[in-house]
Amino acid sequence: MKVLTLNFLTCAVKTCKSSSDSFPLHPKDAELVSDDVELNPQLLVNLLPRIDWKALRTTSTELGFPELPEQPPTAEELEADEKMLKDLHTLLVETQMNEGKLVCGHCGHEYAVREGIANFLLPSHLV
Amino acid sequence: MSRGRGRLTTTLASPSLASLKQDLTDPLPDRAAATLGLMPAPSTTPSALPSSSAADAVAKLTAAAAAGGGAETGTEPPAAEADAEAYERTHVHGVYEAIAPHFSATRYKPWPAVASFLHAQPAGGVGFDVGCGNGKYLGVNPGVFMVGSDRSPSLIGLARSRCKQLQGPHGNAAGAGTGGEASGAAVANDVLVADGLSLPFRERAADFAICVAVIHHMSTQARRQDAIRQLLRCVKLGEVGQIGGQVLVYVWALEQGNSRRGWDETGEQDLLVPWVLKSQQKKQKTKKVTQDQGIAGGSAATKSGERPLTPPTEGATPSHTDPVFQRYYHLYRQGELEEDVMAAGGVVVSSGYERDNWWVVAANEPSHHGHQEAEI
Structure with a gap:
């Protein structure tokens, strides 16, 4: 489970969808690992406008990474800033949540992450 | 039986x-x-x-x-x-x-029409593959970021191994060796376990979504339409007067007159189709099989x-x-998939038939005033 992926996930419980508390999900007892992935600057620049930056800041802080700037870089700034590219690549693409839980801030449901795979199947009373 | x-x-x-x-x-x-x-x-x-x-x-x-x-x-x-x-x-x-490993061994070549849909997506686009199985469509277009979901933890386990292979230092080589789909930069995708009717995807976050050979496994019309509704929620709404994010859905057709199965429009639409699980699966990798996937x-x-x-x-x-x-x-009869899309509140962008399957590209109903409100 990449940090990038977390930026596109919310609680699977339908009644949580309308609540802003259900996004982003909050990592708990997270064991992080780092994959070695070749940097693809163009993909990062292209992805930038799709990323919810505020949620990414929250996730990044909760995972213990240094605080991200309040505003996202522009495409031009990111293209010109090799360090920022590398940092974002490390955070978004290389960092994996290998074990732990993802907690919904609205209903409190915890989704298990095992061997890098998050499981969003719901018990029947939450479907 | x-x-x-x-x-x-x-x-x-x-x-x-x-x-x-x-x-x-x-x-x-x-x-x-x-x-x-x-x-x-x-x-x-x-x-x-x-x-x-x-x-x-x-x-x-x-x-x-x-x-x-x-x-x-x-x-x-x-x-x-x-x-x-x-x-x-x-x-x-x-x-x-x-049957996950056996099934997966027979499912590694991307369906060409799905591949061309993926290649038509904008660079940096975000897409969801709902019911991704072993993840054969992840990495087809290395210029997009895809998250695959499937109800089967075993298939997702296989899909994850595939993702890791594609993003590795020799991702390209691995891609070429296992299906030839990925070329260019290393591919970064991800997978998770989820039910198509309770998806964990942030609404309106995706540029596109695909759902291939999945919805025909749902046993009531209400559930099939709900599955399409969930897909439509994943993708972005269009700007005023424009089609937003597109959803590609493939389902098995009732009309399979040219296939060995010989089903046609006079047959029953709801079937149990047997899968024989061999204890020895080596035969699955024979050339005859790989030529015709x-x-x-x-x-x-x-x-x-x-x-x-x-x-x-x-x-x-x-x-x-x-x-x-x-x-x-x-098994979907002609026109039924389009009906389900409309019942789910979507619009049909295009649709067709290809080799025993009906397919549709759907999008959300264009909003006439919703965006204007948002802009005020």
Whole structure:
């Protein structure tokens, strides 16, 4: 489970969808690992406008990474800033949540992450 | 099992209620098990945890297959939502858990029309592949970021290995070796386990979504339409006057006159299709099979185990010890997929038929004032 992926996930419980508390999900007892992935600057620049930056800041802080700037870089700034590219690549693409839980801030449901795979199947009373 | 057909939808006129009742006998033991200890109905139960219930279903299916057929009791159709779910647990989820590696070995070549849809997406686009199976569409277009989901933890396990291979230092080489789809930069995708009717995706976050050979496994029309509704929620709304994010859906067609299966528009739409699980699977990798792959409707699938009513003779010649798993399918008739898209509140961008499958590209109904409000 990449940090990038977390930026596109919310609680699977339908009644949580309308609540802003259900996004982003909050990592708990997270064991992080780092994959070695070749940097693809163009993909990062292209992805930038799709990323919810505020949620990414929250996730990044909760995972213990240094605080991200309040505003996202522009495409031009990111293209010109090799360090920022590398940092974002490390955070978004290389960092994996290998074990732990993802907690919904609205209903409190915890989704298990095992061997890098998050499981969003719901018990029947939450479907 | 010689029958394995019956109409489950209520809106389509069908005289075959008798065969329907016959069919629905199969899942009943499992359904009974699922509801044991939780009277009255919806509550938590060990079997409500899908991974264990899938394992239960596999055990039951294997036992039933070994016994030469399912235990047959009861006559109730899955009228209730919980029943439809239990039915699919047995006849879809449990089957895929059991056949995952075998199934995956027959599913690695991207379906060309799906690949061209993926290649048409904008650079940096974000896409979801709902029911991604072994993840064969992840990495087809290295310029986009895709998240695949599937109901089957076993298939997602296989998909994850594939993702890791594609993003590795030799991702390109790995891609070329395993299917030739990825070229260029290393590919970064991800996978997770989720139900298509309870997706964890942030709404309106995706540029596109695909759902290939999945919705035909849902056993009521309401569930099939709901699945499309969930897909439509994933993708972005368009700017005023423009189509937003697009959703590609493929389903098996009722009209398969040119396939070995020989189904046509006069046949039943709701079937149980056998999958013969060989204990020795090496034959699946023979050249004959690899030359002729496709999605669900590919003839290689037939060779490797899918064929109604008669045992397959190639790739997976069944012996009496090979378990046979019955997968539920709703075969779509012409026009039905478009109807389901519209019932789900979507619009049809384009649609067509390709090699035993109906496909549709759908989008959300263009909003006339919603965006203007947002801009004010």
